[in-house]
Amino acid sequence: MEKRKLIIDCDPGVDDALMLAYAAAHRDEFDILAVTTVSGNQDIEKVTRNALDLLSFYGMDVPVAKGMGEPLVKKSQYAPETHGESGLGACVLPRSSGNPVDENAVLFIRRILMGLKEGEKADIAATGPLTNIALVLKLFPEVKEKIREILFMGGSLSGGNVTEAAEFNFYTDPEAAKIVLHAGVPLIMCGLDVTEKCTLTRGQILKLCQSGHPVARVCGDMAGFSLENTSDKYRGETSMHDVAPLMYMTHPEIFKGGFHILDADCSEGPARGAVLGGFRWWRNEETEANVFALTDADTAKFQEYLIAALYSVGGAADPSGL
Numbered sequence: 001m002e003k004r005k006l007i008i009d010c011d012p013g014v015d016d017a018l019m020l021a022y023a024a025a026h027r028d029e030f031d032i033l034a035v036t037t038v039s040g041n042q043d044i045e046k047v048t049r050n051a052l053d054l055l056s057f058y059g060m061d062v063p064v065a066k067g068m069g070e071p072l073v074k075k076s077q078y079a080p081e082t083h084g085e086s087g088l089g090a091c092v093l094p095r096s097s098g099n100p101v102d103e104n105a106v107l108f109i110r111r112i113l114m115g116l117k118e119g120e121k122a123d124i125a126a127t128g129p130l131t132n133i134a135l136v137l138k139l140f141p142e143v144k145e146k147i148r149e150i151l152f153m154g155g156s157l158s159g160g161n162v163t164e165a166a167e168f169n170f171y172t173d174p175e176a177a178k179i180v181l182h183a184g185v186p187l188i189m190c191g192l193d194v195t196e197k198c199t200l201t202r203g204q205i206l207k208l209c210q211s212g213h214p215v216a217r218v219c220g221d222m223a224g225f226s227l228e229n230t231s232d233k234y235r236g237e238t239s240m241h242d243v244a245p246l247m248y249m250t251h252p253e254i255f256k257g258g259f260h261i262l263d264a265d266c267s268e269g270p271a272r273g274a275v276l277g278g279f280r281w282w283r284n285e286e287t288e289a290n291v292f293a294l295t296d297a298d299t300a301k302f303q304e305y306l307i308a309a310l311y312s313v314g315g316a317a318d319p320s321g322l
């Protein structure tokens with residue numbers, strides 16, 4: 001079966017790091033055209049450094065392009081409590097000798113999409129604030145015919161994780177989320193409703209940390225940082241939010257969702273970054289929907305597929321000390 005062409009836009013970030021490991025484990029299904037970075041969990045320099053080091057550690061030869069260092073309107077608000085000062089918890093990966101391409105991610109994404117053959121399309125998986133994706137769509141609308149669908153981790157239909165109303169990626173750049181929601185491109189939303197069922201337990205993380213497999217051990221270590229440094233320590237499990245969009249591409253059968261008509265709240269008040277809207281069968285037609293929002297996942301299957309993926313990534317030689 002032909003590989004799905006895929007551009008990954010991310011802000012690594014612990015769960016972004018496990019998402020990239022999942023991508024590395026599925027190179028027989030994904031033709032990863034680029035990894036682009038956006039300011040979010042940490043500043044643009046750190047998340048770009050992390051992307052380069054992670055791809056090298058996973059043994060992935062994929063171009064990296066550095067994207068926007070700030071959201072469209074407001075200032076960045078990083079998440080060191082969840083991802084650490086470096087963005088990868090307490091992990092120190094071997095430093096990749098690679099560098100990002102010379103072109104900003106926004107221009108690089110456009111170049112890749114417009115360089116696809118006649119009739120070819122690519123998917124975009126976005127697991128950070130949607131700043132880069134919004135700019136590509138706004139500046140270069142011609143790319144829309146080259147995008148099969150955008151699968152993004154962001155938003156929530158049932159309350160936030162940064163404020164009562166807003167999930168982190170939407171809270172960081174709600175204006176970008178609004179642009180993407182109204183761009184007219186097929187959208188798959190992986191909001192907190194589904195990603196809070198996409199977890200690893202403390203026991204699973206502990207076992208990964210004790211593994212002799214370098215990628216499994218490093219990913220366990222990173223996930224353990226998020227677990228023990230947030231309120232997830234009381235929960236005994238922590239969400240690997242950003243794996244959801246990619247696992248939906250490989251195992252859609254473990255997810256449930258529905259069509260919605262959604263918007264992003266860009267007000268200055270307590271609802272900033274909230275997802276607005278829904279779907280009422282007696283008032284709305286599915287043809288009016290602008291997004292298919294995932295709302296449930298089989299957690300046991302998610303854990304099985306993610307853990308298996310981590311152990312299947314060959315990656316670089318076991319760096320000493322990891």
Ligand code: RIB
Nearest residue numbers: 013015016127168169241
């Ligand atoms: O709310 C979870 C999202 O915010 C994830 O993408 C995580 O990496 C952070 O960016």
Ligand code: CA
Nearest residue numbers: 013016127128
């Ligand atoms: Ca992320």
